[in-house]
Amino acid sequence: MTSAHRPRKRFGQNFLHDRGSLERMLAAIDPQPGQALVEIGPGQGALTWDLLSRLGRLEVIELDRDLCARLETERSRHPGELIIHSGDALKTDFCALEQPPPLRVVGNLPYNISTPLLFHLLGQAGCIRDMHFLLQKEVVERMAAAPGGKDYGRLSVMLQMLCEVEPLFTVGPGAFRPPPKVDSAFVRLTPLPTPRYAIDPERFAGRVRLAFAQRRKTLRNNLKGVIDAAQLEAAGIDPGRRAETLTLEEFARLSMLPSLQDG
Template sequence: MTTPFSQPAKKALGQHFLHERGIIDKMLLAIDPKPGDRFVEIGPGQGALTFPLLARHGALTAIEYDRDLLVPLTEAAKAHGELTLVHSDVMDVDFTALAAGTPFRLVGNLPYNLSSPILFHALDHAAVIRDMHFMLQKEVVDRMAAAPGSKVYGRLSVMLQAYCVVTSLFKVPPGAFRPPPKVDSAVVRLVPRPPEQVGIVDPRHFADVVRAAFGQRRKTLRNALSNICDAERISAAGIDPQSRAEQLAVSEFVRLANETAGS
């Protein structure tokens, strides 16, 4: 696929522009835009996903940090649909304010060096996000979707799966990008769970528990959580204090955090 304009990738911004049409078509099939949907894209780049999505859907808001891409994107988008560009670092964008009462669907090819902060930023605004489809480093997607007991199951797995249904969709080879990255990528879907299904009493405490539990993976929960709660409170949640973090299911972390909230 040739893009409507050519702009060199900036290494300092971690830019790798998607160009392979087959991958873009697979992403569109996974996203499955419907009339009435509202879309926000993070990092449209050269418009590889933006313009086909515009052509299918008609309207899109995109957040782009690179000032040099704003005018080319605006001009090229005119042939496809109505593109609203927000020039900003995505971490500075208040998604709740952007939604203005209308939940939206979030898509994007996320820069590898900022993927985790962006994911946690989106989690903070999950109430206004219907679903998310992201292209990420495959290693990160593997961590996001990992099950208990896996070597890559950790803080990211628990935090995301507590609030979202996480589904790894398909792998993307380096050659699908210009310039090609040195690692494989993957596309992942996250669907925020309704609050009553999440069941977390104190989100901040939950985050603290998960962070401490995985802070030193070889420690037992009794030792890893010693600054948060004692072994009795861990046992009261129905969890063995001698367990290690990677052995606990997400639901057990929720139960543990709820039991120890306020302790």
């Protein structure tokens, strides 16, 4: 029998053990034989072996080498092909994994890397069919937030421009070992065939980053030196507004304005 693994704080490890929550996650993912699926952070395999039994083949990415060794030891007891990548998901080229795209991506993501990992995956959305993640509930609320509230920010705008965002259900702290101090939520992200509005993705990402650079400042101040007030007014956007009040369509318009630096 494999000895117990001590969760490591530096890796943000909170292992899901509640069977009811795992069954709900599996039902939402609905893995089918032949689908290309990759699990980020399989940990002790709570979800991994169920996924593998349904798919027949599964790739996993795990940063903790002790857990990789544990998975290697245990996989002989489970039918199917488990491909283990020992490495950092933040540095992984998902489009170059062994299984051909489109990929399905799942994971119980550590809170400390969830936002940068979501941005990393957005950059590779062209080879991803869908993503299912267990995240801090507060992050999921930001992902799905509507304009005008404190939860609406850069993450909301970037994800909603490129994906359907569907919060599915909440999971309490008691479902994990050790229990985190906050609630978690399971969310589905489905990349859209094309962005919701006509944009240049790189330019759009840069303008959204600038607009939210300092949340309490107006667009006039945050975009100073890049876009002036006259340009904003010509595009029908009041330069005295804050970024959190803009709709996706307005951000698309903002991103299409020429930069003062281009001249």
